[in-house]
Amino acid sequence: MAQPPSGTPSGMILRRSVGVATATATSAGLAFAAIDYLGVVSVLAYAPGATAAFAILFGLLLVILIAGIFSELNGLYPTAAGIRLYLGRAVGNRTALSVTFTYMTTVVLVIAADAFLIGAAVRHVLHEPAALAYVWIAVLLGIALAANLRGVRLAGWMQTLVTYTVLAGTVVLSIIALFHVGGSFRHPFDLFGKGTFSGIQALAFALFLYAAFEWVTTTAEEARTPQVITRALFIAPFLIWLAATLFALAVTHLVPFSQLHHSTIPQLLMGKAALGTVGELWMLSLTVLTALNTFNGGFLVASRFIYAAAREGNLPRQFARLNMNAVPWLAVSTLAGVSALVAAVVFATGQWLLLVAVGAAIEAGIYAIGSLCLLILRRRETRERPFRLIAGRPLAAFGVVLFSLLFLATGFSDPRDAKRFSLAPIAVIAVLGLISVAYVRICVPRLQASAAARTAANRPRRRPQRPAAPPQEPIEPAAAEGGPGPAA
């Protein structure tokens, strides 16, 4: 089997490759979506007022640990298959597939949530009836679907520009808000003021603000050097931390929590409180811009995963069908359809905070699984890697325990009432997980058996049979040096 040195598959420089600035923008852009503004409010629900800043800072410290874990895993397997391959090597292909199917549902949740939040924000600013929000959701998903089907991609520089604009725009308006006269900080440090577990739950929701930053590992194959991804994994969380912290402080400075708690537009409320209509339009523009990254990155990651799963024989092969733009049209269309359906359910039930809780719990679970992968692969893989986490084994073991705890903390949370617990998030995850496991155990073997039978029946082996090897004779050095041979 091919086993080139880790992280340097060939050592060659590509014509088009990704540097640190673009990789960092990709990482931060995938993480900082419109749902993050709501995520900050969820943190505020458990860590009131300025205390949220501490929760977000503690979240950053944990994310640095995750960055180290994923950097080492990425160094071992620099591939777009990412967590699927880490898990496959650590615990086997079937488990890897079940987990990855569940993980991919977070992409659908984020796309649906972003469509919902952007629709709600546009409707609010245009003073339209509430029912029209879903029209905006459908329009946004329709545009994303059409662009993806036509093979339109955001250029790297455009994605970088969008990400840095969103982050800088949030930071600047938050600073303006902080200097606004009339506001006041509340609860400077009150991490357990909402109950014994509130500090832990605040931390778990703070972790959600950074969620998906690790997806940058899927671009490892186009990185200029393996260190590019490592640097992006360590730099991007700081950018998210800065924007989220300042936003949390600004929003708590100017807007009472009672207005924020059941609102889908906390960022618009903060913008309006800081700069009136200008501030509101400012935050609306940034919210719409986040859609470019979410819809571009999210659709791309998820639809290519579906395509690869279908090509591998793990999903019906219709999902691998390509249109004339070489786009897996059924995968993209299904993704858009399911996202529209989830957004409709959220729109009808008003359960957008449940999406945040489910997303936060799945992400914490994935971090626990990533830590477990490192723990196992540290024993199995002795190869050199471009990055090796210091004290990797104890830290990975710590990660397994801690992120499992945070998974449970968010899984049983009730974001609508911080003092209560709820089974809803864990129930949604359990259903998604059971569907994935049942599909992998029951449907995948059948699909693979029918694919094998079809190939055997329709397609004999094409490669000519190699002539029987003559009896072994000693090879003369001169003969071995001839022919096209290894190139430099």
Place this chain on the structure above:
Amino acid sequence: MADWDELTEALADYTVTCNGNERLRKMQRDWSRNLHFVCADNELTFSMDVQRGEIIATPVGHVGVPDIVVTTDSEIFCDMFWGDLNPVQKYLRGEITVQGSQEDVMRLDAISAVIWPDV
């Protein structure tokens, strides 16, 4: 382990099959790339020049600056070019490694998916 003669034969068949597939040529009409291949087991290297979806040449050695670099064993390359294996399966198991953008990796696999839909 496959030698250069076997690879040449596989590449020749692959080139004829790809260039003769109208649907593929139309799908890849905007795809011009320089591909480098590395056989990890015997260190053979070769290139593939694709212009607007047409394979122009498959010279030995690495020619020009690559857009994509594919590394695997020579046997896997041979089977892949003959259409006897599914490259995605090998890729997802880490047996084929690729350097290049996700879009280009997808386009590369799309070739196999179009010319050998049963594999």
